Amino acid sequence: MFLTVKRKWIIILLCLVVLFVGGGVFFKVQSTTAKPNLQKTIVIDAGHGGKDGGAVGKQTGITESALNLEYSLYLKELFEQFGFKVVLTRTDMGGLYSPLASNKKKSEMEKRRKIIENANPCLVISVHMNSFSTGEGRGAQVFYGEEDSSGEVLAQKVQTSLNRDIEYAKKTAKIGDYFILNTAKSPAILIECGFLSNPQEELLLQEEKYMHKFCYCVLCGVLSYFDFS
Template sequence: MPASELGDMQQGYTVVLDAGHGGVDGGAVGSKTGIAEAGLNLTVVKLVQAELEEEGVRVLLTRTDENALARGKKADMQARKAIMNKPGVDIVVSIHMNKFTDSSVKGPMAFYMKGSDEGRRLAELVITAVCESVEAPSRKANPADFFMIRESPSPSVLVECGFLSNPAEEALLQDPQYQRKLASGVVKGVMDFLRSMALEPSGKPIVTVSPTPSQAAK
């Protein structure tokens, strides 16, 4: 596909970027500095937003500042769901920081909704690009059942940028240069997905989801 046609196609796409947590819900906390995940998530999201918009992609943010979208966790998540379910949304990317009881565990991870073929493909492209960008060992994307990927009607990925429970990685996740590398990896994965997706005549992605028994019963 010529670059000019790809540029026109990208301008027809909308990506929702979700900065996990916010408000009184700070998320994971750094083991050494005590930094809260929520602020780091938003920093990376805004870097991703800037790069995607340079590529001609329309971006919607679930939250734009340190505040949650509503009072109470349930109301906040429902507000995020409403944004994901807006007409025309093609991809959802939720950004988080990780933690674990074993402080030696480190590295980015990506999750997709189990049963979603397009979600898996998006997640695989994103985690491959992120690992390459930050020079981390390659990892496969993992199926999961998190709210943001479960409730999204479009292909979605939840990215855990690294572990705040690992002191060395905690420091990296606060480094502006490393944050830019993370963001560039996410953007490359998203753009690779846009370039490789199967297209309907309308130019929108064909989304295929194979329901699990529990999904089919709902």
Template sequence: MFTVIKKNHLIATLIIAIILITFSVITINTAMAHKRLPKLGYTIVIDAGHGGFDAGVAGVATKVKEADLNLKVAKKLEKCLTEYGFDVIMTRTSGNGLYGLHTKNRKKRDMEARARIIHDAKPDAVVSIHMNYFVQSKQRGAQVFYKKNNERGKELAKNIQEVLGLNLEHCNRLFLSGDYYIVNCSDYPSVIVECGFLSNAYDEQLLISDEYQQKLAYYITLGIMKFFDIDPYQIISL
């Protein structure tokens, strides 16, 4: 009888301990979720590539539109950067392009509108989100491009590529200079992050998943923080 009572008492004690630990973890996580991190004083322009009539490339299996995926990743990146204390300006926040009601020269108008947003923002960095496509379907992984002869842009690309390469499969690729309007339109540190290849069925399945999009946003954020010599753990502990 004594043994049974002692055993029941032990079980009850363990249950109470588990409840208390669980409550403590929930409380800590809730506090962290609502903790207002200090502003860092850096402004980032996030450009979700394409939009409107310009859907970009399409997934080889699902035919998903690049423009839609760009916006989803860009919004997750905006949320992540904001939570870490960055000020963020988006070039587009909907599926529409930036060319207005005009029907002529829509692509030119769209790109010029993005350039105006960048110049007006006077940002510390510009990150344009895209999806890649290549005739050889075996190509996989994210790759970062920067403006030729822009050393700060090169450094930003290097940091983002390194973090992606260390944490995501098939992303250990070379960061390269590229002749793209969105990085050429200003002298601010600017990069294009090609998040993966929609020409590869495996990459496509990753890119359409909410979980992988969140990982991309998080690791791009860490790459940006590394560029500014910011330790994310020090920010959280403040």
């Protein structure tokens, strides 16, 4: 009788140990999987700014820096709607260089590099407008860094998406020797959205409807890179 009671208590104790340890593991698994952090951070980098206006449209006088900012702000809106966290390198028309810097270009690029590094993004999109000595060149083209194999995949996905809906964009993504592409530690692309030196494209790039369509194509390209679509 005494042994039976003792055995019963041993069994009860063992059950409690199993419940306690098993329960602990169970709750630990629950607590680590209940709130997964799936939010992806991306950096959108509006090229130029301040005294550096970049390319200029001859008919309207529009600067590349103004259009880069407009496209970047709309891209931010779109990506946020899809749950991304977006960090912009530039949020207004001011330059990113220090006012006291003797070499403003170097100071500006260093600031961009630091913003990207602090954001620790899963990818970087730099936005620019192209220009050519004659008015003939036109069309959007995506560039990636030479050593960046993920950037190459991302660039091809975005280029393919642009080629589907943007007239004259029918190109392939190319290696580009740009500071942002060479210094970013995450996959990075630079999009030359179109040519301000081309009279038709200068006007087209400023149309809100066109800008919306263009940015949506960029979003679709990025989503297909992440295999969301």
